[in-house]
Amino acid sequence: MDLxxxxxxxxxxxxxxxxxxxDGDAFLAGGTWLFSEPQPKLTRLVDLSLLGWEPLTASADGxxxxxxxxxxxxxxxxPPVEWTAxxxxxxxxxxxxxxxxxxxxxxxxxxxxxxxxxxxxxxLTAALDGEALLWAPDGTERRATIVDFVKGPLSNALKxxxxxxxxxxxxxxxTARTAFRQVSLANHGRSGALxxxxxxxxxxxxxxxxxxxxxxxxxxxxxxxxxxxxHARIEETVDAWYDDIHGLPAWRRHMTLxxxxxxxxxxxxxxx
Ligand SMILES: Cc1cc2nc3c(=O)[nH]c(=O)nc-3n(C[C@H](O)[C@H](O)[C@H](O)COP(=O)(O)OP(=O)(O)OC[C@H]3O[C@@H](n4cnc5c(N)ncnc54)[C@H](O)[C@@H]3O)c2cc1C
Numbered sequence: 001m002d003l004x005x006x007x008x009x010x011x012x013x014x015x016x017x018x019x020x021x022x023d024g025d026a027f028l029a030g031g032t033w034l035f036s037e038p039q040p041k042l043t044r045l046v047d048l049s050l051l052g053w054e055p056l057t058a059s060a061d062g063x064x065x066x067x068x069x070x071x072x073x074x075x076x077x078x079p080p081v082e083w084t085a086x087x088x089x090x091x092x093x094x095x096x097x098x099x100x101x102x103x104x105x106x107x108x109x110x111x112x113x114x115x116x117x118x119x120x121x122x123x124l125t126a127a128l129d130g131e132a133l134l135w136a137p138d139g140t141e142r143r144a145t146i147v148d149f150v151k152g153p154l155s156n157a158l159k160x161x162x163x164x165x166x167x168x169x170x171x172x173x174x175t176a177r178t179a180f181r182q183v184s185l186a187n188h189g190r191s192g193a194l195x196x197x198x199x200x201x202x203x204x205x206x207x208x209x210x211x212x213x214x215x216x217x218x219x220x221x222x223x224x225x226x227x228x229x230x231h232a233r234i235e236e237t238v239d240a241w242y243d244d245i246h247g248l249p250a251w252r253r254h255m256t257l258x259x260x261x262x263x264x265x266x267x268x269x270x271x272x
Contacts, residue, residue, distance in 0.1 A: 001035055008044045012051060019046075021137045021161030029068060029110035032102050048109075053166070062171040067109025067164040071096060071121070074108060083174040085128060088196065091180045092124035097190045109164045112146065115156040117242045118191040118211045122150055126216040127196035127208035128173040137161035152214045153242075176200045179266040181259035182211075185247050192247035193255040197263035199224065205267070207260055209234070212252035214242050224268055227261050234260060 009028070012018045024043035028034060034045070048068050055069035056077055063083075065074065075093040079086035097118070098106065111121035112132070124130075130146040136159065146167065149157045158164070176198040183193050193212035199205050205224045209217040219233050234257060241249035241256075 001038070003035065003039050003042065003045075005040055005043055006045055009047055010044065011047045011049075014051070015135065015139075018135075018137070018163070025161070027113075027163060029107040029113075030070065030102075030105035032098075032106045033110065033114055048163075060171060061168065062174055063169045065108050065125075065167045065169070067107060067112075067166055069108045070104055071098075071106050071108065071111070072100070072103040074121075075103070079174075085174045085176050085178045085198065088124055088127065088178050088180055091182070092120040092194075095120035095123065095182050095191050095194055097184070097188060108167065112149070112167070113156060113158065113164055115150045115152070115154055115215075117153055117214055117244075118194070118246065119150075120191065120194065122146060122216055123191075123194045123196060123208065123210040125167050125169065126150070126210065126218060127178070127198060127206070128169045128176075130167045130169050130173075132167050133165045134158065135163045135165050141165070147208075147216050147218045150215050172200065173198065177267060179263040181262060183255050183259075185251075190246045193252050193259060195256055195259040195263060197260075197267050199267045207234075207263065209238065209256055212242055212247070212256045213238055214240055224264060227264050230260050230264055231257055 026042050026045055028045040028047045053066035053068050055066050055073045057064040071093050075090055108121045111119045125146040131143050132146060132149055133141060133143055135141050144157050179197040181195045182191050184190060185192055191211035194210045196208045203223045205221045207219045217238055219237060241253045243249045
C-alpha cells in the first residue's frame, strides 16, 4: 500500500551515507511488512538495498548472513558438505507463510527485526547460535545473540537508529546434527510451534522453541536428556505460551512437548 505520510526516501550506498537518525525514520529492507499496513508515525525511509552487502559469506568461522540477504538467496545456498545442520535452512525458509513474491523480497534481517513469534529466520538463527552485528548511528557497533535480541512480539534489543548489519552462524553450530518439527493450524498457516533440536559432536544438546512462545527459548544440556528431564525443563522455563489467532496456548504447549519428545527420540536413534 502507499505510505502517504512518507516525505523522503534516502538511498545510502555506504555506512557514512546512512546519516543521522530522527523521529519518524525507519529502515526499509524488503518492505513486505512495512508496505503491508499503514505506518502513520513514519515520515522517512532509509532504503538498505543499495548498501551492496554480500548476501552470504561462508568461511572457516561459519556463515555470515547479511541482514539484507533475501529468504530466496538464503534458500539457494549450496553449503559445504560438512555443514550437517544445513537442511535447517530450507526447512525454516519453508516455514514462512509466504509466496515466492515474499521470498524474493523479504530479508533475513527484516524478519528478525520484526520479531514476530512465528519469524522462521529467528527460529533458524536462534537454534544455530546466531549472533547479530548491530551498527549504532554514532559509528560504534555491538553484538547480541539472537536469543537475547528478540524480546517478544514486535519487541527487540534494537536501540533508536540501530541497524542490524549481519548474523553469524558459527561453524561449530553448523556441524551439529539437527531435528526439526513445525506445525500450523491451517495448511500454509503461520507457525503455531516450531521446535529445533541440535546435537553437537561433543554430545551437547540444545532445544530451541519458537512460535509457541512469545520469544525464543533455548534449553541447553551437556548430553541428550531423558524425555522426562526435557519436559520438566520446558515446563519450568517457559513462563508463557503464545496466544493469538494462529493457535491457543494449550495447543501450542501440547505440540511443543510432543515435538520435544520426537526430537529426543530422533537424535537419540542416530546417536546409538
Ligand atoms: C504474505 C505475507 C506473509 C508473511 N508471513 C510471515 C511469517 O510466516 N512469519 C513472519 O515472521 N512474518 C511474516 N510476514 C511479515 C514480514 O513480511 C516478514 O517478517 C519479513 O521477513 C519482513 O522482512 P522485510 O525485509 O520485508 O522487512 P521490512 O518490511 O522492510 O521491515 C520490517 C521491519 O524491520 C525493520 N528492519 C528491516 N531491516 C532492518 C535492519 N537490517 N536493521 C534494523 N531494522 C530493520 C524495518 O524498519 C521494519 O520495522 C509476512 C508478510 C506477508 C505480506
